Amino acid sequence: MTPEIQQYEPEATRRNTGEAESSRASRGWWDRNADEYQNEHGGFLGDDRFVWGPEGLDEAEAGLLGPAAELAGRDVLEIGAGAAQCSRWLAARGARPVALDLSHRQLQHALRIGGDIPLVEADAGALPFADGSFDLACSAYGAVPFVADPVRVMREVRRVLRPGGRWVFSVTHPIRWAFPDEPGPEGLSVAASYFDRTPYVEQDETGRAVYVEHHRTLGDRVRDVVAAGFRLVDLVEPEWPEWNTQEWGGWSPLRGHLIPGTAIFVCERD
Numbered sequence: 001m002t003p004e005i006q007q008y009e010p011e012a013t014r015r016n017t018g019e020a021e022s023s024r025a026s027r028g029w030w031d032r033n034a035d036e037y038q039n040e041h042g043g044f045l046g047d048d049r050f051v052w053g054p055e056g057l058d059e060a061e062a063g064l065l066g067p068a069a070e071l072a073g074r075d076v077l078e079i080g081a082g083a084a085q086c087s088r089w090l091a092a093r094g095a096r097p098v099a100l101d102l103s104h105r106q107l108q109h110a111l112r113i114g115g116d117i118p119l120v121e122a123d124a125g126a127l128p129f130a131d132g133s134f135d136l137a138c139s140a141y142g143a144v145p146f147v148a149d150p151v152r153v154m155r156e157v158r159r160v161l162r163p164g165g166r167w168v169f170s171v172t173h174p175i176r177w178a179f180p181d182e183p184g185p186e187g188l189s190v191a192a193s194y195f196d197r198t199p200y201v202e203q204d205e206t207g208r209a210v211y212v213e214h215h216r217t218l219g220d221r222v223r224d225v226v227a228a229g230f231r232l233v234d235l236v237e238p239e240w241p242e243w244n245t246q247e248w249g250g251w252s253p254l255r256g257h258l259i260p261g262t263a264i265f266v267c268e269r270d
Helices: 019-045 085-092 104-113 150-160 174-178 218-227
Strands: 011-014 075-079 096-101 119-121 134-140 161-172 200-203 209-213 231-236 262-268
Touching: 019 104, 019 209, 075 085, 075 150, 085 096, 085 104, 096 104, 104 119, 134 150, 150 161, 150 218, 161 174, 174 218, 218 231, 218 262
Parallel strands: 075 096, 075 134, 096 119, 134 161
Antiparallel strands: 011 200, 161 262, 200 209, 231 262
16 A cells, blocks of 8 residues: 655745745746646736736836837847746737746746747846847846845846846835735734845745745835946836736735735836
């Protein structure tokens, strides 16, 4: 008789973790969970939609990268592209996107969906591109929340952008870290210090990190942008629209009507 295999549930904790451990954990987590993620959220994300976060703010509406009519012919780097949905939207408007992700399995989903878009598997902290290769760079919840050194990533982005280039990225709104990650009423009471920057870590039975997310306050994020040599031109906090009735993890209409869930930073390289 074959003994039953016990499935170990990762332990959630707050502890320090460095660049190498964070990168290894992120690659492994997204490779293991890409199928479930795309199955669960693929309908909302679409195959060729550019959405900035669970609220459903579309780039078609927001124009944070600039007017859609002016995207034609622009070289665009999407970081943390997943299945490259945003890149397909950009390509449909005449841009020349490159979709980069740390996860091999996520990029396999990009291949499954299709489209003539270059796919690059690489770490955002060491971009494999020459200086001044792109006009625009974007990231919808990709890379930035999961790295121990966001300034390093942003300096790499600045390096590969041409002068005047724009860098737009979205992350979990920092205020969310003070609340439990629950979509219901239990997620509306402060449970932790907003100022505690200790990373959130899920680790296996050996203490090895299998998921890492890093917290930065709103001020930290602004200082990171400036330290990387960018000029912050806008900070967007999308409001939850009435049409969006879905829950996505801790994001929900209940919470979204009361506290911000996403922060979008619009930056320019002088």
